[in-house]
Amino acid sequence: MTRIAHLDEIRAVVDPAAVIDAVERGFVWYSQGKVDVPPVGLLHFDDPPGDVHIKYGRIIGDGVYVVKIASGFYENPDRGLPAGDGSMLLYDARTGELLAIMLDRGWLTEVRTGAAGAVAARHLAPRRPGRIGVIGAGSQARFQVRALAHVTECREVLVWGRRRDRLEAYRDELAPEGWRVEITEDIEEVPAVCRLIVTVTPSEEPLLFADQIRPGTHITAVGSDNLGKQELDPMILAEADGVVADSIAQCTHHGECAAAVRGGLLDPARILELGRVAADPALRRGSDEEVTVADLTGVAVQDIQVAKMAWAALGSS
């Protein structure tokens, strides 16, 4: 019998802090070649504009496989609906039986994406970041900061966005959770005072530039999940001491790395995969003066890991 779980039940049992460790293990296995994740399935819509991603696969030897179907329909907010939606299906890898349908409305994706940011910061962020800089004030910009609470003691956030009302909403939502949030509409302030920066926008043009980045800064770029998107000046990657990708294959196709590699500014051989960095302390940040960049495009192994965790938690709840 297929277990059908709705968002409320899932949110009640899944511990986002535990997801960070599960996602980290997933990245390690992915970089060791122990994960079968075929190319992402894509459907594109023009009118109204939308994208559907199908991410699926399994960890070799696991008893289950996972299929995630996620969508972004960008005019939904005008209709009073969230832009993003999604669900995950978890199957028995010995029989094909559909064990569970997680109707999580995209929440598990938000959590696993935040978790990836925390994994990157755990191994790459400077010990004393000053403040956490957040470029973008949308939903995932909240999940990124919440996940960082588990890997840094810093509770000071400076958030940049184009709309003051959205910045105020961001601040008002995070303040009760123990964050001291300042808002700015001047993006240059962020690299000037923050040495742990997360970019979380759908931008198609660079927002941060190399000459703004101070020594000792780590940047995690989360927004470039598709062709055409870009948040960082490729010179930042060219000059960085370390460039890390969740998936070298994906990031050289459509992430921040892609723009830098195509422009001849980044030798692909210089890119390290996050799962390798997580497994090998020698590959982590070397000094408080290094500049590092993590390019996160989202890998199905994150979905597999978070779906397994939800399935286990639902079973014992």
Add this chain to the structure above:
Amino acid sequence: MTRIAHLDEIRAVVDPAAVIDAVERGFVWYSQGKVDVPPVGLLHFDDPPGDVHIKYGRIIGDGVYVVKIASGFYENPDRGLPAGDGSMLLYDARTGELLAIMLDRGWLTEVRTGAAGAVAARHLAPRRPGRIGVIGAGSQARFQVRALAHVTECREVLVWGRRRDRLEAYRDELAPEGWRVEITEDIEEVPAVCRLIVTVTPSEEPLLFADQIRPGTHITAVGSDNLGKQELDPMILAEADGVVADSIAQCTHHGECAAAVRGGLLDPARILELGRVAADPALRRGSDEEVTVADLTGVAVQDIQVAKMAWAALGSS
């Protein structure tokens, strides 16, 4: 709110006869380039052996899109489970909202595959087939014959298989539905007396050969749904007066056509697409002496059409 429908409800409201017309319209649109069906997603398992197919897409302009996830785990019958399973998800193409989950256990796939055989026979089978020959005695071999009831008056079936117990079970199941079923373990009998033949096996080697095929015969090959599978001697296609494919792209990759094209025995330009044949009476069987072959590998547009029909029927039930 997502509608979750189980097999019993779906079977109670979906009329397989109506699916034939819906699938035919789908093929016509597909051949007119009005359907967006990206490459099939695949996951393969070795231990135990299994395959998962993700077929998805939408008809341009439709208000919905469909994702089907189907599996075959070939040792399941040893565990008392059916080898095939599957479900279909139907979404709002304007918002990404998940409208319905059809937990049909693969039944809709069986029906839509049978319907494709009926579409092929409607336009290509001789008017008087003598008997319907069926190569294979599994589940889909039943659905093929049931669908043919809507496009031919013939009710005589000769079924071949390797195991007498399965042949008898086949006969005993179809006889009460109005079919006169004879069984044989001698495959040569089938082309000798039948001029409408359906091959429905997972064979990886030809089962029927060119010198066995009499003038006026139509063969629908359903089994070659994946690389390595083959049911017909490529010379049958080489010598046929008409070769029709549900999808030229798919059939020249892994259907019966693929083997004939690779062997230099079939000019790909000779292959007609089923949707073109259905739309143009001039492309149908020309005389009672022609030999025709339909190569059906299964196209996502069939899943889209049957899922839409189930969704509409569930809504009004």
